[in-house]
Amino acid sequence: MQGQPLIDSLLKKLPLIKEDTNRIKILNWLAFTYKTIDPNEGIRYAQQQLELAKALDRKKAVASAYNVLGLNYQYKSDYPKALEYYHKALMFFADRPDLISSYGNIISNIAFVYQVQGNLDKALEYNFKSLKINKDINDSANIGGDYGNIGILYMNKKDYVKALEYDLMSLNIFEKLNDKDGIARNYGNIGNVYREMKNYSRALEYDTKALELFRRLGDNGGVAINLGNIGTVYFYIALEMDSIKQTGRILPKGTKSFFLAKSIDYLKQSIALSEQIGQLDNIIEFSDNMHEVYLETGNTALALESYKKYILYRDSVYSEENKLEIANLESLRELALKDKQIQIDVLKLEQKRNERIILIIALVLLLVVMGIVVRSLWKQKKYNSELANEKKGHLDRIEKQKTVMGDIAYTHSHEVSGQVATILGLVAVFNADDYTDPDNKVVIDGLAETALKLDSIVKDMIIKENRINS
8 A cells, every 4th residue: 555545544553553663663654654645744643653762762763753754844845854853863874784775765865955955966966875775785666766866856957868767767666666656756757857858748648647646645745746747837838839839749739828727727726735735845836837827827916926925935945044054954964973983983992802801711711721631631641650650469450440541541532632623723713803703702602612511521531530549
């Protein structure tokens, strides 16, 4: 399931789930799915996820909640708040190689913030970083998302050939995954490229397919965007009808006034739905387009009203204050990452010191065991010498002692030597260059186990020796 059907299903399950990890997951799915449908609801469920994750001390879930909070604020066009939460999540994932896919997702989200701020080169840099990460771990869904994001950026840079290339690669991946949301988003992206290339028939074809699919998913955000895109295409057709006819290109049937009316209808629906779910970027873009449409129809009063709305929302989202806040957040993140790296380095030094202590203890233990073996052998050799000087009357006792001594010698030859060889072999494979090598733990454990076996063998030899003495 995707979109509203997924939300409906999760909401039925939620009251039945205990305050545990499963509930955290459902809250995360709700928050993530709501981001384009109703970001205010998405924020509400993300906050619930964050509170529960903190209460249960689930650090990964806390970071995931920060990320999905950032996503919902992003869809509300509150980019400083989105970046704040992305950076909180990034601080957790940055030093966790086992969670590298999550790190890549956040990098991609930050790229979008740079995109809407107009820093296309920085956005491309971040998206290509995300793409490399996702290719390294073979994450098809996120590779498709990265291709789509890169396609949007190339369209904004007016490189339409590259834009279509990446959009189609993205669409191909999502079609193979049967990901309806990804397919719909790519239909809309491709429609936008065709619109900028002035191929309005193809633009309407893809925008309409996107709109229908988003409606089936119950995705209000996707519906609002594609209503606005279709309204914009109709406006472009109205503006360029005469020049387009001269080129012989095929257009939908209708007059200029017909296309302007269609444009107004679609743009009104888009703006109303965007206001309902709080998608400010849509209101900014399509209010500006609506202002142009009304000017073209000669309705200056409504044109002024739309322009005022455009200016109001534009200044609130893209104010200098917001830009400064975003810049400060980026600087703070860099400082925090450096500080975190220092902490990581200190922990690594402490870990190396502890491992060095463990190695020294193991070597001391080995020397002690070898000393016991040598002492035992020396005592046995001395005792053998004393036996050689025994009087002839003790021949029977000597014969018995020979049997016991033969057993001890066999034990030494086969069992003691074997354990010593094992110890020497383990010491040889210990990685002294990298104390963090997980195989070092195997070596230490092996030394301990071998030492215990050797101690048991030596005790057995001593017991046999005592029997001789008694």
